[in-house]
Amino acid sequence: MVEILRVERLKKYFIKKGMFGGKTATVRATDDISFSLEVGEVLVLAGESGSGKSTIAKLILRSIEPDTGRIFFEGNEIDNEKKNLDKIRMNCQMIHQDPYDSINPRMKIGDIVAEPLEIHKIGNKQDRVKRVIEVLQEVKLEPAQEIVKKYPHMLSGGQRQRIVLARALALKPKIIIADEPVSMLDVSIRAEMLELMHELQKKYNISFIYITHDLATARYFGQKIAILYMGKIVETGPINQVLLKPKHPYTQALIDAISEPDPDNLTKERKIRIKDATYEDTSQGCRFRARCPYVIEKCIEEPELLEISDGQFSACHIKLD
Numbered sequence: 001m002v003e004i005l006r007v008e009r010l011k012k013y014f015i016k017k018g019m020f021g022g023k024t025a026t027v028r029a030t031d032d033i034s035f036s037l038e039v040g041e042v043l044v045l046a047g048e049s050g051s052g053k054s055t056i057a058k059l060i061l062r063s064i065e066p067d068t069g070r071i072f073f074e075g076n077e078i079d080n081e082k083k084n085l086d087k088i089r090m091n092c093q094m095i096h097q098d099p100y101d102s103i104n105p106r107m108k109i110g111d112i113v114a115e116p117l118e119i120h121k122i123g124n125k126q127d128r129v130k131r132v133i134e135v136l137q138e139v140k141l142e143p144a145q146e147i148v149k150k151y152p153h154m155l156s157g158g159q160r161q162r163i164v165l166a167r168a169l170a171l172k173p174k175i176i177i178a179d180e181p182v183s184m185l186d187v188s189i190r191a192e193m194l195e196l197m198h199e200l201q202k203k204y205n206i207s208f209i210y211i212t213h214d215l216a217t218a219r220y221f222g223q224k225i226a227i228l229y230m231g232k233i234v235e236t237g238p239i240n241q242v243l244l245k246p247k248h249p250y251t252q253a254l255i256d257a258i259s260e261p262d263p264d265n266l267t268k269e270r271k272i273r274i275k276d277a278t279y280e281d282t283s284q285g286c287r288f289r290a291r292c293p294y295v296i297e298k299c300i301e302e303p304e305l306l307e308i309s310d311g312q313f314s315a316c317h318i319k320l321d
């Protein structure tokens with residue numbers, strides 16, 4: 001296995017101002033996050049809203065600066081040098097939840113898909129037109145010659161998300177970061193879009209960071225998973241192992257929250273009931289302890305992320321069996 005991306009001890013805190021001149025608070029959006037991604041691997045980042053998933057994506061693409069920590073792409077550190085920034089921004093493309101975040105409604109589809117090629121000065125006009133048609137065909141938007149002349153509002157939500165995928169593919173990226181790519185789509189077309197991403201990922205051996213809070217799609221798509229809670233990885237490992245035999249109570253709670261009946265018995269028999277979010281101070285110790293049904297005295301100490309079994313790591317003082 002060849003590593004393509006490595007994130008080492010990444011940290012990003014935000015200072016949030018209180019409303020009406022109230023107290024400021026520090027949000028530990030990303031707190032000492034480390035992981036690596038292999039060539040052709042799909043890593044899922046999962047966790048509830050606000051757990052820090054999107055912040056990690058922004059840090060990798062350097063649209064925000066980390067407080068501390070390092071990111072390596074193909075063994076080279078990504079710093080603020082232009083050539084390094086260009087390298088990561090060309091090779092690592094992002095797909096957002098809302099297609100309108102990345103496409104300009106006033107531009108024609110052909111120009112939208114060609115834009116990254118222009119920004120990075122790839123080929124001449126003719127080469128770019130050819131590449132645009134090619135990628136539209138890859139994402140099964142046909143007839144591509146007709147689609148290029150349309151505006152985004154003339155397409156359906158599913159088609160617009162395919163445009164976003166085509167735009168991401170135009171530069172032949174080695175990594176795609178997909179941030180909840182199907183959550184805004186109608187349920188009936190989600191599977192189709194996931195299947196298409198899966199097919200292209202395999203065909204071109206693209207490495208993916210798939211950001212979601214939906215564990216069912218995560219399992220379909222991913223090989224490795226990292227479960228995030230308040231800016232920390234609380235559990236990580238091979239996806240089937242983590243989802244079938246979770247070691248952290250928070251992972252178990254996420255699995256239990258999948259409401260649909262599960263033919264693979266993913267939810268098992270154990271059901272844990274976590275407490276609602278509280279304002280209890282978790283600036284020290286395990287930050288899940290205020291909601292954890294298994295809390296013990298030791299939880300006032302921050303647990304380390306330790307290997308429990310074959311590549312599966314958990315940051316918890318108790319071990320679920």
Ligand SMILES: Nc1ncnc2c1ncn2[C@@H]1O[C@H](COP(=O)(O)OP(=O)(O)OP(=O)(O)O)[C@@H](O)[C@H]1O
Binds near residue numbers: 016027054
């Ligand atoms: N620019 C910012 N200024 C202040 N706080 C921020 C900023 N960006 C993110 N945060 C905070 O950092 C935390 C992590 O946010 P982030 O968007 O990374 O979470 P997320 O897991 O991606 O959530 P979601 O699933 O809702 O997108 C949240 O508490 C959020 O409010």
